[in-house]
Amino acid sequence: MPGFFFPHNNMTELNGKEDCKLAEGKIHKKKQKAFGADLKNYLKCMVPHIESGIKTSNSRNVLLSAEEVIQWSQSLEKLLASQSGQGVFREFLKSEFSEENIEFWLACEDYKKTKSDHLHGKAERIYEEFVQSDAIKQINIDYQMREATAKRAQDPTHTSFDEAQKTVYILMERDSYPRFLKSKAYLNLLNQLQTNTSK
Numbered sequence: 001m002p003g004f005f006f007p008h009n010n011m012t013e014l015n016g017k018e019d020c021k022l023a024e025g026k027i028h029k030k031k032q033k034a035f036g037a038d039l040k041n042y043l044k045c046m047v048p049h050i051e052s053g054i055k056t057s058n059s060r061n062v063l064l065s066a067e068e069v070i071q072w073s074q075s076l077e078k079l080l081a082s083q084s085g086q087g088v089f090r091e092f093l094k095s096e097f098s099e100e101n102i103e104f105w106l107a108c109e110d111y112k113k114t115k116s117d118h119l120h121g122k123a124e125r126i127y128e129e130f131v132q133s134d135a136i137k138q139i140n141i142d143y144q145m146r147e148a149t150a151k152r153a154q155d156p157t158h159t160s161f162d163e164a165q166k167t168v169y170i171l172m173e174r175d176s177y178p179r180f181l182k183s184k185a186y187l188n189l190l191n192q193l194q195t196n197t198s199k
Contacts, residue, residue, distance in 0.1 A: 064193070066193040072088075080105070123161075
């Protein structure tokens with residue numbers, strides 16, 4: 001999973017390095033059966049590090065707690081505000097073959113923070129990857145919005161993708177997010193954390 005790394009000396013619980021590579025998303029296989037194994041390995045990587053803290057790429061210790069995971073159920077906004085939440089939700093979306101939604105949303109968040117002189121290049125990449133009609137990770141927006149977004153991307157500003165991002169957010173909020181909260185992925189993680197807390 002991007003943004004996380006796990007020290008090798010704490011990984012004795014895992015069934016080898018391959019399990020963590022799967023969990024970190026370095027192996028991308030769009031097979032339904034593989035999802036169960038990927039998620040199991042992802043959670044194996046997450047859970048042993050709860051007490052010691054999870055190191056993020058900026059070297060801060062982030063403690064994943066039951067309270068934080070419970071907060072994810074309050075709103076999609078709170079889920080996406082958490083790096084751990086983004087990771088678990090992304091794994092869930094992979095199982096539904098719709099991870100392009102969170103990837104596009106995150107790309108838009110990054111795009112808004114881009115310096116003006118780099119906007120054109122990033123706008124072009126986002127358009128080609130997610131918006132154009134034959135994009136590899138095409139997002140689910142209607143024809144009119146696709147055309148309007150294409151025009152805005154040609155003369156980019158920090159708000160070029162706002163409408164498309166909002167549409168994708170609403171799609172996730174109404175569709176994938178409620179299923180995520182009922183999924184084994186979410187419920188098992190919450191259960192594991194609550195069990196560890198009560199020990």
